[in-house]
Amino acid sequence: MLKEISEQTKEFKNKLETFMETEIYPNEKKYEEQLSEREQRWHIPPIMEELKAKAKDQGLWNLFIPDKEYGPGLTNYEYAYLCEIMGRSLIAPEVFNCNAPDTGNMEVLMKFGTEVHKDKWLKPLLNGEIRSCFSMTEPDVASSDATNIQSSIVRDGDEYVINAKKWWSSGAMDPRCKIAIVMGKTDPNAARHEQQSMILVPFDTEGVELKRHLPVYGFDHAPHGHSEVHYNNVRVPASNLLYEEGKGFEIAQSRLGPGRIHHCMRAIGAAERALDLLCERADKREAFGSKLADKGVIREVIANARVKIEQARLLTLHAAHKIDTEGAKAARKEIAMIKIAAPRTSIEVIDEAVQVFGAAGVTEDFPLAEHWANARTLRIVDGPDQVHLRDIGRLELREKFGKREEKQH
Ligand SMILES: Cc1cc2nc3c(=O)[nH]c(=O)nc-3n(C[C@H](O)[C@H](O)[C@H](O)COP(=O)(O)OP(=O)(O)OC[C@H]3O[C@@H](n4cnc5c(N)ncnc54)[C@H](O)[C@@H]3O)c2cc1C
Structure with a gap:
């Protein structure tokens, strides 16, 4: 038998369904039109920010977060009913600040970020002010087996130096993308699952290069887009490392x-x-x-x-x-x-x-x-x-x- 959902979830569900009918479906075309108004599509259609403000106003915001400190504290079971509704439209998840890869990145920051990381990156992500990307996959190795990841993250005094050739970093084309979580090897000689680490790389750091955009069956997924990103001798403070060296997996x-x-x-x-x-x-x-x-x-x-x-x-x-x-x-x-x-x-x-x-x-x-x-x-x-x-x-x-x-x- 299916478990009942809470009154709070039922309320979210009703509100979300109404929001989809009155705000999302009628504006899908407008979103596309606004995107295509300019010569290049890597800009944010104003309707997106309008919809986000309305969703936030109605409390339909960050629903994915099970932790009451940051969100409504729904269980995965409860969120499943809501996430399904958002999945009906490709523009909807962002309107409710529930879009990948930001959701996963926020979860990482909530769990493994320091107070400084949270202040600098998690807060604006939670507010929907900036966007982020996750750089794990590499073109040169079978990345479904993440032990193959070759990128290097080398400690040099108070800094780490990152050299990485990544692709399919979703969201990297978005002009609001300000931070990347990059996975790479800090110790190639450690045990197989302890070689990799994750580090925060502000996207405006010298050496971060957006090499090319990667469409999906011809769809550009603008303004977020997927991108090949090269990190060329990128230097970040050592404190940008998430959790500890070797904890990437x-x-x-x-x-x-x-x-x-x-x-x-x-x-x-x-x-x-x-x-x-x-x-x-x-x-x-x-x-x-x-x-x-x-x-x-x-x-x-x-x-x-x-x-x-x-x-x-x-x-x-x-x-x-x-x-x-x-x-x-x-x-x-x-x-x-x-x-x-x-x-x-x-x-x-x-x-x-x-x-x-x-x-x-x-x-x-x-x-x-x-x-x-x-x-x-x-x-x-x-x-x-x-x-x-x-x-x-x-x-x-x-x-x-x-x-x-x-x-x-
Ligand atoms: C739209 C899109 C968005 C993405 N977003 C991101 C992102 O934001 N960040 C990021 O880091 N990556 C992202 N990726 C990359 C994605 O996670 C990888 O493509 C995926 O992990 C597979 O890695 P690969 O492409 O290197 O395939 P490979 O590892 O080369 O695998 C190729 C194929 O080999 C076969 N295979 C693999 N393992 C086995 C096995 N054990 N047994 C039998 N067959 C096997 C499978 O058929 C598999 O599809 C994205 C990809 C797409 C298409």
Whole structure:
């Protein structure tokens, strides 16, 4: 049986749904138009700041933070209901200051930042005044295995010197991006999982070079964008190191736990929106003498989509509940399972919606194409499918036969 959500969460849910109907959907086109008004799209459409102010005013702000010191203190289970609603629109998460990668970066700063880090970086992030990026992935090595990360972070007196070639740093193109969390090796000779550290790099530091922008299936994701970033002999104070040398993996794990399921929650919201659009279109459009909605094959598509979405949602809620009650480590199989199921469901449902829209589905007149491209990346980000499948298989066998020597990675 599903656990009841609190009155507070119900209230957030109602407010959020109303906000989506009255403020988000009607302004999606405006946001795009304002972005395209200038020759280059790397600027903030004024409607975004207007919407953020309204959301903040209504208390729909930083809902992802379980810690009461910084946010409303919702559990992962409760937040799942809200995050799904935000996932219905690609512009919504930022409006509520609940967008990746800032959410994960804020979590890192809350957990591992010093008072100085918090004052300088966490506060403006919590207020939505600046943005941040997370630089872990490198073009030259298989970064799904983070032990491969080659970047160097070398201590030199009161400073660290960073040399790193990173790519897919999401948000790096945003003119408001002021801080990066960079992962690299402080000790290449330490034990495999103790070589890496994380360090804060203010984006205006000399040597930080935005090398090129990386579109996703042709979508620029402006004004945030993903970028190849090179850190060339970048010097920062030694106090910018997060937690301790050699703790990069530990920080990455804690960052990825909740972040992974946030992606899944949003993916379900995107699928639900696609199904809404599919049904509306099928109910309006006629071909070969009847509405699409009255044709058996289309009803089967609708029915299958509903079945898949419900399955994925229940698994997400189950994973979220397990994180809340037993911790992220105990829930790692559930997190891996939903990281497999939710993106696939989302991709399949959006793809069926595109099909029902016909040629219109692949245009930018409707949000389906961009949602599809976004959902497709979720099978790669935060651990590609194969890594999660490996973990699920390993845990399943361990549960059945006990721990055994692992030869295959
Ligand atoms: C839109 C987008 C946003 C991103 N944002 C960020 C960001 O903000 N910061 C950041 O640091 N990175 C980001 N990334 C990068 C992302 O996290 C990496 O792409 C991901 O971790 C995979 O690393 P890789 O691309 O090096 O793939 P590789 O490690 O080269 O893996 C390639 C493929 O190898 C296969 N494979 C890997 N391991 C196994 C295994 N054990 N068994 C069998 N097959 C396997 C899988 O099919 C996998 O997809 C982003 C990527 C995208 C597309």
